[in-house]
Amino acid sequence: MSRPLTATIDLSALRHNYALARRLHGGKVLAILKANGYGHGAVRCAEALAGIADGFGVAAIEEAIQLREAGVQGPILLLEGWFEPAELALIERYELWTALHSLEQIDDIEAAELTRPLTVWVKIDSGMHRLGLAPADFRQAHARLLASGKVGRIVAMTHFSRADELDCATTPQQHACFVETLADLPVETSLCNSGGILGWPALHGDWGRAGVMLYGGTAADRLLPDWPRPVMNFDSRIIAVRELAAGEPIGYGGGFVTERPTRVGVVACGYADGYPRVAPAGTPVLIDGQRGRLIGRVSMDMLTVDLNDHPAAGVGTPVRLWGEDLPACEVAAAAGTIDYELFCNVKRAAFVYHD
Structure with a gap:
C-alpha cells in the first residue's frame, strides 16, 4: 500500500472554468499554465483544454518547451519574455509568443537572425511597478519593433495589481493610464487576469489571461451563479x-x-x-x-x-x-x-x- 495522499484533478471542472472565463471576458482568453499549471499538472491541463483554449501562458521558456515536446499545439505566450538573447532562437524554433518588458530587449530583437516574424506582447507598467515599459516609452518601442521587420504582430498588455479589490480605485486608474498610453495606436490589448475577468467587466480588452480561476481559486470579491469549480x-x-x-x-x-x-x-x-x-x-x-x-x-x-x-x-x-x-x-x-x-x-x- 502506498501513502494515502492524493491530489485528484477534475479536468471537466477545468474545462468548465475556462468556458466561464471566456464567456465572462467576451474576447479571447489565454489559459495560464505557469508553475506546472498552478500545481495541477501543466501538460495534463493543456491536453484537457486542447481545441478549447485560445492559447496558453507560461512564465518562462522551459515551461513552454515542456508543453511543446508533449505535443501541445496552439499559441504559448512567455509571460516573462526571454532572459538571454540566445533564447530568441528557441522562441522561433518552438513557435512561441513572447512578452517584452524593456527597451534593451528591442536591441536583442534588432540584432537577432530570425527567419519568421515574432508575435510580441509589449508589457506596459501602468502602476504594478514590476515588469514593463514606462508608458512614455511605448510609442518608441512600438515604432522600433515595426521598423525592425522582425515582428509581425504586437499586443499591448498590462497587469492590474489590485483587481481582486472591487472597492479600490487603483484598477480604474491603471486602465486609464493604459488607454492614454495607447491613444490611437491600432494594437490588440490584454489587461485582465482572473481578478479582472471576474470583477471588472467594463475593462476587458481583446485578450484575457485566466490563471487561478481556471483551478477554482479565488480571484475577486464577486459572487457568480456559476462560480469557478474546484479542480x-x-x-x-x-x-x-x-x-x-x-x-x-x-x-x-x-x-x-x-x-x-x-x-x-x-x-x-x-x-x-x-x-x-x-x-x-x-x-x-x-x-x-x-x-x-x-x-x-x-x-x-x-x-x-x-x-x-x-x-x-x-x-x-x-x-x-x-x-x-x-x-x-x-x-x-x-x-x-x-x-x-x-x-x-x-x-x-x-x-x-x-x-
Missing part, C-alpha cells in the same frame, strides 16, 4: 488514533494542549507535502465529509485533527484537506496565505486525473 481535491486518511487526557500537549512545541479528554487522529500529510506549516489549530478539514478541525502543529509528514465530534472516525477514515465542500481559500485564509500558494506547493501526493 483539485487534496485528500488523505487517518493513520493512527490517540486517546489523550485533558492537559496533554500535542505535537512539536506543545503549543496546543487538550482542554478535555480528546480523541486525536493522525493524518498522513504535512508541510513537506505542501500543507502550510503555519496553519493554526482550528483550521478546517473534512473528516469523512464532515467539518472538523486541525489541532497541534503541522509536522513535515503528518498533522493531527480533533475526533471528539467524529465518534465513527478511525484508522482509514478519509480526510479532505481542501477541495469540494472545503475551498482552498478558506484553508489559506486560516494560514495567512492565498490559495495560489497552496496549489503550487502540493507534492509527494499521487496525482489522479479524471474527466
Whole structure:
C-alpha cells in the first residue's frame, strides 16, 4: 500500500472554468499554465483544454518547451519574455509568443537572425511597478519593433495589481493610464487576469489571461451563479488514533494542549507535502465529509485533527484537506496565505486525473 495522499484533478471542472472565463471576458482568453499549471499538472491541463483554449501562458521558456515536446499545439505566450538573447532562437524554433518588458530587449530583437516574424506582447507598467515599459516609452518601442521587420504582430498588455479589490480605485486608474498610453495606436490589448475577468467587466480588452480561476481559486470579491469549480481535491486518511487526557500537549512545541479528554487522529500529510506549516489549530478539514478541525502543529509528514465530534472516525477514515465542500481559500485564509500558494506547493501526493 502506498501513502494515502492524493491530489485528484477534475479536468471537466477545468474545462468548465475556462468556458466561464471566456464567456465572462467576451474576447479571447489565454489559459495560464505557469508553475506546472498552478500545481495541477501543466501538460495534463493543456491536453484537457486542447481545441478549447485560445492559447496558453507560461512564465518562462522551459515551461513552454515542456508543453511543446508533449505535443501541445496552439499559441504559448512567455509571460516573462526571454532572459538571454540566445533564447530568441528557441522562441522561433518552438513557435512561441513572447512578452517584452524593456527597451534593451528591442536591441536583442534588432540584432537577432530570425527567419519568421515574432508575435510580441509589449508589457506596459501602468502602476504594478514590476515588469514593463514606462508608458512614455511605448510609442518608441512600438515604432522600433515595426521598423525592425522582425515582428509581425504586437499586443499591448498590462497587469492590474489590485483587481481582486472591487472597492479600490487603483484598477480604474491603471486602465486609464493604459488607454492614454495607447491613444490611437491600432494594437490588440490584454489587461485582465482572473481578478479582472471576474470583477471588472467594463475593462476587458481583446485578450484575457485566466490563471487561478481556471483551478477554482479565488480571484475577486464577486459572487457568480456559476462560480469557478474546484479542480483539485487534496485528500488523505487517518493513520493512527490517540486517546489523550485533558492537559496533554500535542505535537512539536506543545503549543496546543487538550482542554478535555480528546480523541486525536493522525493524518498522513504535512508541510513537506505542501500543507502550510503555519496553519493554526482550528483550521478546517473534512473528516469523512464532515467539518472538523486541525489541532497541534503541522509536522513535515503528518498533522493531527480533533475526533471528539467524529465518534465513527478511525484508522482509514478519509480526510479532505481542501477541495469540494472545503475551498482552498478558506484553508489559506486560516494560514495567512492565498490559495495560489497552496496549489503550487502540493507534492509527494499521487496525482489522479479524471474527466
